[in-house]
Every structure is written in structure tokens, then in C-alpha cells.
Amino acid sequence: MNRVLITGAAGFLGSHLCDRFIAEGNQVIGMDNLLTGSLKNIEHLFSHKHFVFYHHDVSKFVHVPGELDYILHFASPASPIDYLKMPIQTLKVGSLGTHNLLGLAKAKKARILVASTSEVYGDPHVHPQHEEYWGNVNPVGPRGVYDEAKRFQEAITMAYHNYHGLETRIVRIFNTYGPRMRLDDGRALPAFMGQALHSENITVFGDGSQTRSFCYIDDLVEGIYRLLMSDYVNPVNIGNPAEISIKDFAEEIVKLSGTSSKIVYKELPVDDPKQRRPDISKAKEILGWEPKVSRLEGLRITFHYFQTLPEFQPKTESVS
Numbered sequence: 001m002n003r004v005l006i007t008g009a010a011g012f013l014g015s016h017l018c019d020r021f022i023a024e025g026n027q028v029i030g031m032d033n034l035l036t037g038s039l040k041n042i043e044h045l046f047s048h049k050h051f052v053f054y055h056h057d058v059s060k061f062v063h064v065p066g067e068l069d070y071i072l073h074f075a076s077p078a079s080p081i082d083y084l085k086m087p088i089q090t091l092k093v094g095s096l097g098t099h100n101l102l103g104l105a106k107a108k109k110a111r112i113l114v115a116s117t118s119e120v121y122g123d124p125h126v127h128p129q130h131e132e133y134w135g136n137v138n139p140v141g142p143r144g145v146y147d148e149a150k151r152f153q154e155a156i157t158m159a160y161h162n163y164h165g166l167e168t169r170i171v172r173i174f175n176t177y178g179p180r181m182r183l184d185d186g187r188a189l190p191a192f193m194g195q196a197l198h199s200e201n202i203t204v205f206g207d208g209s210q211t212r213s214f215c216y217i218d219d220l221v222e223g224i225y226r227l228l229m230s231d232y233v234n235p236v237n238i239g240n241p242a243e244i245s246i247k248d249f250a251e252e253i254v255k256l257s258g259t260s261s262k263i264v265y266k267e268l269p270v271d272d273p274k275q276r277r278p279d280i281s282k283a284k285e286i287l288g289w290e291p292k293v294s295r296l297e298g299l300r301i302t303f304h305y306f307q308t309l310p311e312f313q314p315k316t317e318s319v320s
């Protein structure tokens with residue numbers, strides 16, 4: 001049985017990874033400082049005999065007793081609203097945190113996979129984005145704290161591979177959605193679905209012509225699993241290439257939810273990328289991976305998840 005450390009375990013991606021690695025018969029150590037994660041996402045695992053949870057901030061020295069076979073570093077604030085609120089923690093978890101986990105991987109002779117992001121491409125001049133594109137990032141803009149932390153993370157991960165011969169993997173994650181996203185994380189999808197469920201206006205930023213490409217969580221997890229098990233050390237894009245403008249995306253959610261909400265337009269945030277779509281040729285060729293879940297199907301599952309949250313249930317009065 002392999003022992004796997006997953007950081008950011010109580011987050012959206014981390015919790016789904018915990019589920020997958022448990023299902024594959026591993027022993028999983030979930031670690032999180034609960035800054036943006038929630039224990040609700042992993043409470044179903046607490047009774048599992050092969051799961052333990054450590055409440056710890058990986059920006060500080062990380063100690064894990066016993067052997068480790070794999071480390072997946074997924075701890076970080078990851079939505080624009082979160083990293084704008086927590087710029088220093090975001091920089092620290094991507095830099096100091098990654099350094100600590102690389103050191104741990106070296107000490108344990110473990111293979112480490114780090115969660116990078118399409119944000120390393122910034123507001124891209126190359127479309128779709130392939131892994132050889134170096135990006136267009138503003139280091140001192142509001143998104144710089146996340147983008148540059150992730151770029152540093154890739155650099156130090158490669159340095160540990162080249163200098164120490166550490167087994168490393170780098171996944172560049174494009175917009176991903178699904179159950180357990182936080183309703184209040186400010187991202188387009190939970191914002192639109194929450195607004196639809198509250199019958200509030202749907203807030204599209206800018207004129208909504210900016211594009212994104214949304215990947216369903218199960219597809220992402222499969223891609224990450226395959227990358228970890230592969231022997232490929234350079235960064236690999238994992239995402240769904242089906243690209244859509246944010247305006248059309250908002251309209252899809254209005255239709256799907258049956259809401260009477262109206263779409264309204266708000267100011268576009270600074271450095272908001274104008275277009276984003278992964279070139280997934282590498283993932284296809286090296287991992288034999290491509291997304292399977294259509295946006296319509298994924299959006300339905302996710303909407304149902306939000307719809308069944310306690311806050312959207314009718315208030316019932318107890319009868320004594």
C-alpha cells in the first residue's frame with residue numbers, strides 16, 4: 001500500500017484527489033491549514049481507516065512520520081478573490097510551501113506532483129496555450145501574487161529534479177469546476193449559479209467577450225492521476241479545450257437553472273485574461289488523456305450540488 005501526502009486536502013481539488021487516492025487503495029495523509037478549504041469536503045473520509053488529516057500550514061516546516069511514496073501539492077488560495085485577499089499567504093504557499101514539500105520529497109525519496117496553473121501564461125498572446133509558451137504575466141499586478149508564485153513553483157520544482165534527481169511532475173490546471181467549489185469564491189461559475197439560485201442579477205465582468213475553457217473535476221483528477229503515474233517531467237496542460245465566452249457561459253447557466261435573473265455587466269478586473277484555451281496535444285499523446293464530460297453534463301451535476309446545499313433548502317418550522 002502506497003502512502004500519499006495531499007496538501008490542500010480540504011479544498012475543492014484536494015478533496016477530490018483524496019477520494020481518488022483512497023479509492024485506488026492508498027493510505028492518504030490530507031494536510032490543510034483551512035485558510036480557504038473546508039473540513040466539510042473531507043468529513044466523509046474521517047472514518048476511513050486509510051485516511052488521516054493533519055491541520056498544518058505547509059509554508060512552515062512539514063513533518064510527516066514514516067514513509068511517503070507520493071506527494072501532491074495542491075495547497076494555495078486559487079481564486080482571484082482569495083488571492084487578492086491573501087496575497088502574502090499565496091506567495092508563501094507557492095514558494096516556501098513548495099520548497100518545504102520538495103525537501104520532504106527528497107528526504108522520503110517520494111515522487112512529487114505540483115499543481116501549477118494556466119495563470120503561468122498570464123494574458124496570453126498565443127492561442128490556444130501550449131506548454132512551450134512562456135506567458136505574458138504582469139508581476140506587480142493584482143494577479144502577480146498567484147501567477148509568479150506558481151511560476152517560481154515550477155522553477156524550483158525543475159531545479160530539484162535537475163540538481164537532486166528528484167522525481168517531479170508539473171500539472172498546469174485550466175479552469176475546473178464541479179461539486180465542492182465554494183459558492184463565495186468569486187469565480188464565474190459559483191457566482192453565476194449562486195446568483196441564479198438567489199434570483200439575483202448575473203454579474204458578467206467587462207463585455208463578457210473574454211473566453212475560458214471549463215473542465216469537469218472528474219476529468220481533471222483522471223489527468224492528474226495519469227500524469228503522476230507517467231514518467232514525464234515537463235509541465236503538462238490539463239483542461240477542457242471547449243472554449244466559451246463568459247457572456248455565453250452566463251446565458252447557459254441562466255437557461256439551465258430556469259432562473260428569471262437578468263445578466264448585468266460590471267467592470268472588468270485588472271489583468272483579466274482575454275482568452276484561455278488549453279492545447280492538450282501533450283496530455284493526449286503522453287497520457288492518452290482527454291476530457292470525457294461535456295459542459296452541459298458537468299454543469300447539470302454542479303448546479304444540482306449547489307441546489308441541494310442547506311442554504312437553498314426551504315426553511316421548515318419544527319412541529320412539537
Ligand code: UDP
Binds near residue numbers: 079080205212273
Ligand atoms: N467573471 C464574471 N463574473 C463573476 C465572476 C467572474 O464575469 O461574477 C469573469 C472573470 O472576470 C473572468 C471569467 O469570468 O473573465 C472567469 O473568472 P474566474 O474567476 O472563474 O476564473 P479566472 O479569471 O481565474 O480564469
